Amino acid sequence: MVIYRVKNNMDSESLEGDIGASTLDHDYIPNLLKFRDNEISSIAKNFRSLFTKNNLSTIIIILGGPGYGKTSLVRFTVRRILEIAEKRNITLFGSYHNCWANRSASAILSRVIEELIGSSIKTKGISSEELITILRSFLIEENAHIILVLDDVNALTNEDLNTFFILQEDNRYESRISLILISRPTEWNILASTLNSRINEILTLYPYTASETFEIIKYRGKMAFKGEFIESGVYDIVAEIAYESHNMRMGIELLTRAGEYASATDQMITSEIIRKIKSKVYPELRAEVLESLHQHELLTLIGIARRLTNKGFIHTTIVDGYRYYKMATEEWGENPKGESSFRGYLKTLRDLGIINIVVSATGRKKRGVRARISMNDIPASIVIERVNEQLLLIESM
Ligand SMILES: Nc1ncnc2c1ncn2[C@@H]1O[C@H](COP(=O)(O)OP(=O)(O)OP(=O)(O)O)[C@@H](O)[C@H]1O
Ligand SMILES: [Mg+2]
Incomplete structure (x- = not known):
């Protein structure tokens, strides 16, 4: 953190000529x-x-x-x-x-x-x-x-x-x-x-135009990968994807994951890598938001996601979701919270746009309403992967 004489928590350290x-x-x-x-x-x-x-x-x-x-x-x-x-x-x-x-x-x-x-x-x-x-x-x-x-x-x-x-x-x-x-x-x-x-x-604010998106991606990429060899055309394809989604986060995350992939597999960053990892980038799963979720909210999310990876389950119910949440708590050595707390966690995840909760009236015989929980456009397997990373981080603290 930069310590100005004027105190602030506005930024992580950012110096002239930062690279990496x-x-x-x-x-x-x-x-x-x-x-x-x-x-x-x-x-x-x-x-x-x-x-x-x-x-x-x-x-x-x-x-x-x-x-x-x-x-x-x-x-x-x-x-x-x-x-x-x-x-x-x-x-x-x-x-x-x-x-x-x-x-x-x-x-x-x-x-x-x-x-x-x-x-x-x-x-x-x-x-x-x-x-x-x-x-x-x-x-x-x-x-x-x-x-x-x-x-x-x-x-x-x-x-x-x-x-x-x-x-x-x-x-x-x-x-x-x-x-x-x-x-x-x-x-x-x-x-x-x-x-x-x-x-x-x-x-x-309005989204960046196509050429602005390209300039920003090139600037951020050059700063992050200075001195590394990047196949020509990489910034074009990243910018194109970011522009299509009107979400600069998409472009920055693509660069991040492409860099990680390239160094893990000991190769240079290529357009092929970008195409390969594109399906793994979900800007809606925002790092800062995942970091802000409490442990039991993460366990709720992992429970729901696990339920939805079972074949044939596009959505689940509160009762089922709660059962899977309890399994997740057991696995992570935590005591499960009560059902009303669980409902609160679901509400937070819904407000964050990660899950969907649709309430519909049940059949004539059983009076009342039933909530159907589904995942919002993000594959359950990706959610499980990212939430696991976050839970491990919490455990190591
Ligand atoms: N003009 C720019 N120049 C360089 N980088 C930028 C610029 N605009 C956005 N970015 C980068 O794009 C990413 C997304 O931007 P930011 O997080 O500010 O978006 P946001 O509108 O707050 O999104 P959200 O609603 O998802 O929180 C960040 O990594 C940011 O550094
Ligand atoms: Mg933001």
């Missing part, structure tokens, strides 16, 4: 964010008042489809704003949170306080209101401001989201807290489009 496969990691922010100059300026101008006497705070939201570059745009821009603040001796903090990792206002506020003030402050069991008071007093004392980034904000309930709005609005002309929210548009519309009127700017 780690530059393809999901939390790596490149030094150059191509083709987003207008969007960077649009975001930055909302924070101009931080550098004048007015100290106005703001709320903005960045909307855009999967892999349009929302997260990288915001982290990149906030990093730049923090650098300017540092040069001008303004105490500005930046704090980035993926709301899937911390799914309530109090969990996020606790993390912010721990980052800013240190673990000497006890945050466990303290209400959001009290946490807000602690944060506010700290900012006043330090004559500081904070830009709080809430990514995948749809993971919060409306009530939790409101806590942040109140936090920002209260004492508006002296407010020291600005918010940048990030969401995919559909999710935002479901959650809180009613809150749009309280937002200062709504910035909608």
